[in-house]
Amino acid sequence: MLKAFRYRLNPTKAQEAVLNEQLWLCRQLYNSALQERRDAYKKARKTITGYDQMKYLTEIKEALPEYKGIYSQVLQDVLKRLDKSFQRFFSRIKVGRTPGYPRFQGRDRYDSLCYPQSGFSVSDKTAFFSKIGNIRIRLHRPLEGKIKTATIRRDCGEWYVSYVCEVEAQPLPVTGNSVGVDVGTTWFAITSDGEFVENPRHFQNSMKKLRVAQRSVSRKKNKRSNRRRKAVQHVAKLHRKVSRQRLDFHHKTAGKLIKENDLIAHEDLNVGGMGRGNLARSIHDVGWSQFFSLLSQKAECAARSIVRVDPRYTSQGCNPCGYVSKANRLSQSRFVCQQCGHTENADVNAARNILGRAVPSGINVAVVNASVA
Ligand SMILES: [Zn+2]
Structure with a gap:
């Protein structure tokens, strides 16, 4: 590889x-x-x-x-x-x-x-x-x-x-775990094990600085002025910083998932992206595809499996009973099944549905039980 x-x-x-x-x-x-x-x-x-x-x-x-x-x-x-x-x-x-x-x-x-x-x-x-x-x-x-x-x-x-x-592949020892990963706009990622992965603070700070710097460029109307040129350089440097921080964070997050799991399921970004999402999601898409491609490179290296699933309705379906309805999602974070009453964080529920689409139900149930205990 x-x-x-x-x-x-x-x-x-x-x-x-x-x-x-x-x-x-x-x-x-x-x-x-x-x-x-x-x-x-x-x-x-x-x-x-x-x-x-x-x-x-x-x-x-x-x-x-x-x-x-x-x-x-x-x-x-x-x-x-x-x-x-x-x-x-x-x-x-x-x-x-x-x-x-x-x-x-x-x-x-x-x-x-x-x-x-x-x-x-x-x-x-x-x-x-x-x-x-x-x-x-x-x-x-x-x-x-x-x-x-x-x-x-x-x-x-x-x-x-x-x-x-x-290079030669270096398989990692089998762990017996499988995980579903949902990427989000509030959290960077949410796993079916109930883990919430946040965008790192320093990365958020650089993003804020970048926005300020970009505004400063757009205020300088004279295209040839020295001050504008300097502001443009400043933006380019911040861009580089942000993309390095993002890459580093993606490496670490992907590395951890690969180390802890034999199989990782995530949504296929090429399927149903528009149907499920909004503008904020499409802006994040770029970052996610970098993350997913790192994940699959690392998986290949470590002999782990990656399964990409169709993400449609993974956020509306109830994981235990399978009932699908828009009404199940009470808010951005709250999921209450209108049929069986199952209550869960909405993103965790979606991550479990993603895992459920990737592996036979037996394994899925085992994972769900393990995290309830
Ligand atoms: Zn239900």
């Missing part, structure tokens, strides 16, 4: 200039290749593929020698990325979703160089990249397995590298 390891890079001023230059050239290549595909289709109804375009890379290097300074597979990867975004575009058309044509990449949007196979190596203190050189690296945790790809990324003026490695 694949696992990513991310480290901070400390390039010299000269190396940073080379990296920025290469990002700029790759972005130009991306945008020109996109333009070419657009034009070919508009004028001649002809579809050019990424592989067609790759054949011209040698020619491009002859005409524009600055491209000789970039590792050839990095350039190929630029065209592959564009090809992927076209494939996503076509597949969205096929299933009848809003397509969203591949976009031109602005100055700040193109910020990574990928070495997909070779041309890189790493030792204790340095990371080597062909055509760039040895960059100082801080290996804060050991690399494991066999490195497949290396991606250099620029993030608010800092540089990072991610190595994707092929």
